[in-house]
Amino acid sequence: MTNEAPRPVYFLSDSTGITAETLGNTLLTQFPSGNYDRTTIPFITTVKQAQAVVNVIDDLAAHGLRPIVFSTAVGSDIRQALGMCKGILVDLIGTHVGQLERALGAHASGEPGRAHGLGNAARYQSRMAAVEYAMEHDDGQSLRALEKAQVILVAPSRCGKTPTTMYLALQHGIFAANFPLVDEDFEKEGLPKPLRPFIEKCFGLTSNPLRLSQVRTERRRGSPYASLRQCGFELRSAERLYVSHGIPYLNSASVSVEEMAATILQKMNLKH
Structure with missing residues (x-):
């Protein structure tokens, strides 16, 4: 399949498109041999805009591979318009809304943007405060208010401390420092x-x-800091330190930031 023309993939949303991308890409990882040309179109807020997107998808379907379309549109009119496209539609919201309405005995609000918008102001402000805290306490720059930290990541340089603390803050609202x-x-x-x-x-x-x-090496090519010997010494020393102090740890070499964050949340019993 990889030698064929790439399959068009569209992530459509009446909000940011983050959920469509996340869920759609997660599904596509189950088909790693695929060759995909990804396009995200967020903020489809009118039927006219939806119809314009449908025209693009239909044109591609008429002249090549049918596009795969992941949609998280919440508004029923937008969902209906996108549902007319000739692509292979995976409606990530509409498929389940009816089931939940029946289970909860209530109607869905139909308001877009509640997952990644300002719908929950307190939750949003908490995440922004966590981001500010992570920035201030990055790489041991500040020792102020360490007691407020929910987790402190400790590691040799370039083991993934900064991106992991930022992800924990932005995605989960966790007050994370790193040292x-x-x-x-x-x-x-x-x-x-x-x-x-x-x-x-x-x-x-x-x-x-x-x-x-x-x-x-990408940072300081040819330096002792980047040498294999120095890296091996630091990593062995760090692991001895973790074990001797009973500090839980994980190897970040082949683990994504998302996986590291999930492991930290679980092992540290952090609520978010």
């Missing part, structure tokens, strides 16, 4: 002093030496 392990910590084989009162909040990240060396 680097440096040569001085490895020599003393002790937890950095500022973290000692918060050891129960610490979670370690590690990697494998080759992967870490590749990542560091």
Whole structure:
């Protein structure tokens, strides 16, 4: 299939399109041999806009492979208009709304944007506060209010601390700090002093030496910092530190940020 023309894939939404992309791409991962040309069209808020998108999809269907269309449109009129397209439609909302209405004995609101918009103002503000906290406490820049942290990621440089704390903050509203392990910590084989009162909040990240060396080389090619020997030393030292202090940890070498965040939430019993 990979030698064929790419299959057009559309992610359609009357809001941001994030849910359509996330769920649609998750389904496509089950067909890894596919060759896909992805297009996201968010904020389809009128029937006229929906019909214009349908025209594009129908034209592609008439002259090549039928597009696969993932839709999370909430409004019934938009859903109905998109449902007329000649692509292969996967309606990720409409398929289940009726089932939930029957189960809950209530009608769906039909309001778009509630998942990633300002529909829940308190939840949104909580996530933004968590993002600000993660930025302030990135890479040990600030030790202020560490007691507010729900988790503190500890790791050698370039093991994925920053993207994971930012994801935990933005996606889950978790107050996450991160702190680097440096040569001085490895020599003393002790937890950095500022973290000692918060050891129960610490979670370690590690990697494998080759992967870490590749990542560091992109930053400082030819430096001792990026050498395979230095990376191996730091990772072995970090793991000894985690084990000796009873700090849970995971290897980030072949794990996505989403998977790391889910593991941290589970192992640290964090509610979001």
